Amino acid sequence: MVNEAILAVSSIMAAMSTVQEKRLAREQRVFDTAARLFATRGYHATRMQDIADELAMQKGSLYYYFDSKESLLLEIVERRVGVALAAMQAIMETDALPTAKLKEAVAAHLNVFQEHADLYTIFNFERLNLIHPQAAETVDELAHAYEMLWRRLLQEGIAAGEFRADLDAPVLVKAIVGMFNSTLLWFDPAGRLTVGETAVIFAQFILQGLVQNPV
Amino acid sequence: MVNEAILAVSSIMAAMSTVQEKRLAREQRVFDTAARLFATRGYHATRMQDIADELAMQKGSLYYYFDSKESLLLEIVERRVGVALAAMQAIMETDALPTAKLKEAVAAHLNVFQEHADLYTIFNFERLNLIHPQAAETVDELAHAYEMLWRRLLQEGIAAGEFRADLDAPVLVKAIVGMFNSTLLWFDPAGRLTVGETAVIFAQFILQGLVQNPV
DNA sequence: ATTAAAATTTAACCAGGGTTCAGTTTCGGG
């Protein structure tokens, strides 16, 4: 009797979670498709009809999942843009030396960028298309939080005596992040270099620069 | 073609007497206004009406100067985007040492970017909006030519023994140019640093990296 | 099986904004 009740409850739970999961999966498929199209064709060049076509549904049906095209864009950005932030946060919480942390961070950044290239392309290159100030604000906050972590990394390096004392952290963080962002436009996963190899080159460059130093 | 445009502009500066020059001056004013608006609000967010308003004319009148909004964008890009290329070429033709050349090049790049920030913002961030393949091709050619000059600079530095022998020039050029491009989004001429100061920081970073080296 | 909620279709709506064009004004040369 008790067992039956438990079974009933758990089966309900199971069933409900299945329903919710299906719902989420469908929803995710919509967002993924939209993200891919936005990233490849650009936000404005992508029609609601295009997204609907890929999903084999009617464009009107899409509005079951979001309120407007712009809110769709914002949702896509918000959904996963925290991944890079989380990765960076995790790295900063370790007690590795700044130089080691930096190498880790470069690799992590490039990896997550390549993994979700579509998402981050939108994040970086479709900002101007976010009309509503609230949306732009959300995006800016995420970007700023990420930059602050990098700034802290540089400051730790300076404090530890590993990095030059006279570094202008705010400017250099902008430069470094700008470098990373550019990979979205030119890096080819099927090209000469893997993501890992590129990350090593980047880290070496960021740490040592171009000049041949006496060892 | 680009050079002609530049010549035309400077000759207008000199003397604005003949009818042709007046025509060009008016035309230039139209393009300058459009460029500024495209750069600040984005291409799509800028309405023909906005451009007309700033010029105190009717939006229909604009079509006297170009055929379509997209051809206007392309024209803007073609008109002056050769400036950075020309500056870089001039630097490469001197016989300064690679390290000195690089410092020059960084300064030149940031200067011309700030001077024509509107133009280069469009060039870099509105590429996806160039629908016609011919337009995209023109833009790509200019960008590629510029990158090749930087690649040569790195190779000269390696050959001269000033830069590390194991540098991956193609990747690092992308990284460096990506760094420069990012300035279009964050550099504030009225901010803490001048363009010149920023250029020095960049050059120092590119040459020496972050790490404190033994002297 | 029933029924309510979820999911999707269908078809129309509608506004924004790029484009056109015939007509009007401005301007410079003869």
Place this chain on the structure above:
DNA sequence: CCCGAAACTGAACCCTGGTTAAATTTTAAT
């Protein structure tokens, strides 16, 4: 002063493409 070309106006056009809502189908729970 006159005329033709250049420059611009004004208003309409039109069509793309996002949005809506009522109707219909599918799904899950009892």
